Amino acid sequence: MSQSVIGRPSVNPDTSSPDTPAPTDQRPHGLVWKLGRWFLDGLPTIIVMSVLVAIGYYGHTHHWKIPTFAELTGQAKLVFKDWCEEHGVPESKCVICNPDLMPASPDYGWCTEHGVNNCPLHNPDVAELKKTPVITKATMQQADRALALRERPDNNAACKVYQKRIQFASNEAVQQAGVDVELVDQESVTEWVSGTGEIRYDPTRLANLSSRVPGTAWRVLKNVGDQVQEGEILAVVDAAEVGLLKADLVKAIVAEKLARKNFERLNGLKGAIAGKDILEAESILAKEEAEVLSVEQALANLGLSVDVSSIANLSKQAMIDRLRFLGFPNELAEQFRSQTASANLIPVRSSMNGVITERNVVSSEVVTPERTLFEVADPSWMWLILNVPLEEASLIQVGQQVRFQPNGSRKEVTGNLSWISTAADKQTRMVKVRAEIDNAEGQLRDETFGAGRIILRQEKQAVVIPRSAVHWEGCCQVVFVRNKHYFDSPESPKVFQLRNVRTGFVNGNRVEIIAGLLPDEVVVTQGSDVLRAQLLKNSLGAGCCAE
Template identity: 50%
Template sequence: MSQTNLDIPSSNPSTSSPPSSRSGLQRVISWILGSIGPIAILLSFAAIFAFGHYTDWTMPKFAALMGQPAPVTADWCEEHSVPESICVECNESLMEKTPDFGWCSVHGVHNCVIEHPELAQLAEQPTISPEDKARADLAMTMPVSRENNSGCTTYLRRIQFASVDAVAQAGVDVELVERRRIEQTVSGSAEILYDPTRTASFASRTAGSVWRVEKNVGDSVEAGDVLALVEAEQVGALKTNLIRALAEQSLQRQNVERLHIAKDAVAGVRLLEADAAQAKAEADVLSIVQSLENLGLSVDLQSIAQLSEREAFEQLRFLGIFSALRTQVQTATVTANLLPIRSSIAGVVVERNVTQGEVVDTHRPLFQVTDTRQMWLMLDIPLEDLEHVQPGQKIRFRGDGIGHQISGQVDWISTAADAQTRLVKVRAVLPNPDGRLRDKTYGTGTIVLREDPNAIAIPSEAVHWEGCCRTVFVRDKHYFDSPESPKVFHVRSVRLGATDKGYTEVVAGLLPGEVVATTGSDVLRAQLLKNGLGAGCCVDE
């Protein structure tokens, strides 16, 4: 019988490991071995970035790889943004600074070229004429001429470019300082109105009803033309009373004449009574005539006195109605109560507020007639702009929806300002021979305070405000002498005047022929502000 050998596992714990512990260790080892590659890649990238950071991402030259690298010399001025080897601010021997004459109390600028024309960036020193000095003196009296701060120091600065190409790449353009026509003006809202001295409203002088209307809106009238006829009972009564008074006056006159012929046979008392009665009759006639005159009806007493009562009545019936109109109304049954409403001026009927048959009184305007050959322009000017406005100055008006410009002259300046708006009324008289101007036309009025045909002016975009002074950038006169000439712009403080059509008058600080930076000059201003950070542009005086 054979015996089978069986392998019995050992019970000694030191000779065997739990399966779970062995599998955990294997996982750790596998993770470490698997992470070596990614970690090596990350370390490689970190080394590359570190190398690029310290070498400014420049590859070493072949000579440096094969041997000793050549020394690198830094040639860049960070402060002034040009190579340090040509920086005129860091090395003033490269370009001598202009003399500093400081503040000019006469013209309110620094390094005034009017007082010191040798400072101008021109090939030859200019001569300042007496006319230019007088022009500057006048312009400085105007309200828009504002001075700079005398403590400003930016005028001492210079802005340099590395080359002409650098200027072009920065988008900086230049323009020549020239003489131009400049107007200094003040403006305000304006309105065209009928001239009230040539406008009249007409109403009936007594109560009545409208018998006939003769004129309509838009009709032209002459002085004395009848606008309408009003039937008024008072008019008829006055005419009748006048006929009676004239008859009484005639009777009393005949009585006095008869008594005076027989005065020897008549008592003196009767003569006195007759004279008194005649005087009373004459007074009654004059009283009635005056009442008719008050209604606008003139009576020719001498002519009427020679007529019979019927003839006199017929003449009085058409009293005040002119012959041309009398022919038109005679065909109808005409009352003696007609009162004509006549225009006292020549012009155009602009309002009619009545129709035939209406009852009217003395308080209601029926017609308005205006002479439109002359109109008023009323402007509202701010009180602070009124100092230099004077009668006789030119005014230009452009109304809303009007394609053309209208000119006039200042005729009157109000002595009071509006309590709410602080605006002052200014009036101009506008000729209107063709009738193109319209009442209640609104627009903008401009008063020309000063006109200078030879003012020194530059594009408005060339001027910059630095917080305490107004400056421009003037190109150096040696800019194009040679390629190596420093490409420099000088900071120049200027005193400004009026602005007109995109150009600004320079009262002081520039001379004709100099060249200033215009389009893109903000680049120079940015460099100026960058260099002045922390220092400010002004110092205490």
């Protein structure tokens, strides 16, 4: 029997011996150690999963797919991919990726004279035409006139968009995209400066007539609208001053006759009488002659000319009868004589040929020289007064043609610029100009408002295209020109070339092309958004002026 020792643990003879101490756990049990241990244990799994994900991503981006049974058994037909994703056409026909299929036109660079790249005026071979056109001297002069007249929209010399080409897979694709084209045409172009204005009577052909002396309107013979001739009597005024002058003339003539007889009598007695008496008689005669001249001149100032010598030998009563209707034609004189008219009458005559536009008098009305009785105008020539913006005043010159369309009229009248104001209106900052308009037909009316155009330039054969064909691409104006080999065959590449253009006068939906296009080329007019989208796609990150 074994004997236990109090105070000591019992020892299992099978697992330990009295001489071997009990084992102790020396490993650290911290969090870092546990995470590191976990990572090391899972590292093989992480590596395997990463490789699988990489293979899957590569296959997805390269369009891997599970092979069909026919492919596994070798019975499937091989299909070769032939599509250019970047340009949207078969890769074997892509002229951008394969430039040898359609070599680009020569690059002549920037034209400083006309402000475009690859200028067709200097290098007509760049035109998309089967036959190289001939540029005449008249064509070059036409472009020079357009550029010299005023500032035109500029292009950036560094712009390289003109080097781009847009290709479609087929003509059907072009039609499905809604792309429409139009032939570059030649039309007459008229460039002008516009302004509003009005038609007025020519002030040099307008007369305001009044009585030369105060009096009473005895007869009014003409009315508004009547055609009158120069010197024709419009009205008759009864003026006391006229009667007094006529009486003074009669008295002066009689006094002169007596003074002359007395002088001649005394002069015949020379030597028998004192010379003093002869000189005195001569002085009186000279005084009476001066009096006759004075009264004669006073009547002439009123428009009543009298030939004193023709009435000097008449009797006093005969002179009064002759002077009674002084200034009136015989037929009117006889008519007035039957009406027992006074000797105070003075006619109001027209000073020009024309038409009466205003009448401001009636019979028996008191009139004065300050009051206008009639307005007579000659409307055969009218003045057109236009207001032109100050910014465009430098473009106009005397002699330029002016076209004016009155409000409410379909007819346009023409004239020539005769005057340009040297001042601008303080409030509107407009410059007044004047043109003379022929109104022989009498269709124009005074104070008629309307719109006018001052013609700056007229070209009979300017290059013109629809306004929708021109696009601004950030630093230059461009159009899409159809390639000349577009219809050579059904397999011909369907290509549109970009071209710099310099635009001129814009009239409605038509725009003049000064340089950049030649007649008979074909440009895109509608559906150009599709071409612009493709251009933007091809130029992403490059910018308009990138190489």
